[in-house]
Amino acid sequence: RKEVEQDPGPFNVPEGATVAFNCTYSNSASQSFFWYRQDCRKEPKLLMSVYSSGNEDGRFTAQLNRASQYISLLIRDSKLSDSATYLCVAYNYGQNFVFGPGTRLSVLP
């Protein structure tokens, strides 16, 4: 079992739709969590950190449920430019970051 697992996708949604991605992690000692975005043939870029209380950045909302070891990312009012692969990341103190395999999103006109 992979340490970080994500919905495999791809998700194909129309512009303006709301889409949610789920991620689970197996290491209960994981301390910090992030969502990265990776465009085709580009490097991953930090989208947002994920806080226990949940956090929002414009159209993006991230939530963490430590009891269930579950992270989510909600994108409201999808734009064509949101099309990318979204990577869920868990960090264990003193170790490296563990990336999920990613979920591909295509927003269609």
Place this chain on the structure above:
Amino acid sequence: GAGVSQSPSNKVTEKGKDVELRCDPISGHTALYWYRQSLGQGLEFLIYFQGNSAPDKSGLPSDRFSAERTGGSVSTLTIQRTQQEDSAVYLCASSATGGEDYGYTFGSGTRLTVV
């Protein structure tokens, strides 16, 4: 510099040759990571440097792979006797601490093709 810089951006090499990939982290960043990503695949951790501590080499796939970081700044990833399965994008990332607070920043990668 303003970001993480990697060179070369593309490298085509013949099977059996050695290659060196370079990473210049963001100035002042103490943590440096190497990952690789094969076509259509997720990121595979290779090695992690943090300050003056011994590097975490647990992700290196074979003894043909090695990396060093000189003076706590520039890092070089060396692949000896390259094989076709080494073809991938090699990504370097750096962070100010271990990255636990703000994640880390990636360079644009070196695309390695072994023919």
